[in-house]
Amino acid sequence: MIAIGFEGSANKIGVGIIEHTPTGAVNVLANVRHTYISPPGQGFLPRDTAVHHRAHVLPLTQSALAEAKLTPKDIDVICFTKGPGMGGPLVSVAVAARTLSLLWNKPLVAVNHCVGHIEMGRMITGADNPVVLYVSGGNTQVIAFAEQRYRIFGETIDIAVGNCLDRFARILNLSNDPNPGYNIEQMAKKGKRFVELPYTVKGMDVSFSGILSFIEQLAAEGLKPAKGRSGEKEVEEPITPEDLCYSLQETLFAMLVEITERALAHIGATEVLIVGGVGCNERLxxxxxxxxxxxxxxxxxxDERFCIDNGLMIAQAGILMYKTGHTTPLEDTWCTQRYRTDQMLVTWR
Incomplete structure (x- = not known):
């Protein structure tokens, strides 16, 4: 059985093809994507991102089929992201999936973006029943499986960790190529001084907006110097952007580790799986x-092939749904920006 998956919930448009064999083997046949990169200091707007996705979805589909050495006749099911995500980009990709479904006469499966990340991670790593830390530009959740659903044990109560990193990258006017979080990570490796920032964990939930406001103010004030000692003389050592990137990462990631450990202790698990774009971060x-x-x-x-949004994760979750009887009628292929992880019934576990 072969599935093609379309992902376009944010600034990446991805097409992936996966095969499940009768013996139980899973073969990755293709995983291609293209990223909309906005100018430094700017985020990506839904309208511009949607235009980007419409321009690249068909070339990527042709590229994926060529890489997999398949024709449309070989595809059994078409999978696409229903949500959560940005409205314009989601709809652009859904329209493409609907059109191909009608042209190729193939069934459709609408997939939860978050569940796609989890199933991709489980398939690639072989994790059995892990506590999942899902960290991306739009989501921050600690998740565990129970009673046919992926249950959310803790989450952000304001902005996502990836959004926090991205917005600080804009303050520093860092490049968005390949992505702001990656460039924050590289600067953090050069940081030498830890600057204390607010640490906000509330039970199993976290809050990042206050930390962002605090560190934005530090950067706006011109990185005030702090006293250091060189031999017997007091010297002024300015706080560098690298120091702030280092401090921000250490603080945010310590919060995430804390709530993940609490979930591990609560359910008695021994495995942790990190998924989502921020999950590529080596320090985390x-x-x-x-x-x-x-x-x-x-x-x-x-790594970034599977952590960052991609079509393969949608194909993997979609084929699991399809094999257990799920299909999405054409009239139900609408998209939603709010589609929580625990709303999907997991029938394949």
Whole structure:
């Protein structure tokens, strides 16, 4: 059985093709994508992103089919992101999926974007029943599976961790190529001084907006110097942008590790799976790995091919849904910007 998946909930348009064989093997046949990159200091607007997706969805589809050495006749099911995400980009990709469904006479499956990340991570890493930390530009959740649903144990109560990093990157006028979070990560590696920032964990939930406002103010005030010691003389050592990036990462990731450890302890799990675009961050993986190792558990994570939004994750979740009887009638292929992870009934586990 072969599925093609279309993802376009944010600034990346991706097309992926996956095969499930009768023996139970899973083969990745294609995973291509294109990113809309806005100028430094700016975010991406839904309208501009939708135009980008419409321009690239068909070339990417042709590229994916060519890479997989398939024709439309070989495809069994077409999968697309229903939500959550940005309205304009979601609709652009959904229209393409509907059109191909009618042209190719193939069934449609509408997929929850968050569940797509989880199933992609489980398939690639082999994690069995992990606590999932889902961190991206639009979502921050700690998730565990129970009673046919992915239950949300904790989440952000304001902005997502990726959005926090992206917005600070704009303050520093960092490039959006390949993405702001990556450039924050590279600057953080050069940071030498930790600047104390607000640390906001409320039970199992986290809040990032206050941290962002605080560090934005530090940057706006011109990075006031702090006293340091060189030999016997007091010297003024300015706080650098690299110091702020380092401090921001350390604070945000410590909060995420704390609530993930609390979920691990609550359900008695031994595995942690990190998914979502921010999950590529090496420092987050190192911090989480230290915590999991201290508890005698295992950490599972992937690289940018599978962490960052891609069509393959939609194909993987969609084919699991299709094999357990799910299809989406054409009249129900509308998109929604609000589609919570725990709203989807998980029938394949």
């Amino acid at each position: 993986q190192d911090m989480m790995g230290d915590m999991v190792q201290q508890r005698g558990g295992f950490l599972f994570a992937t």
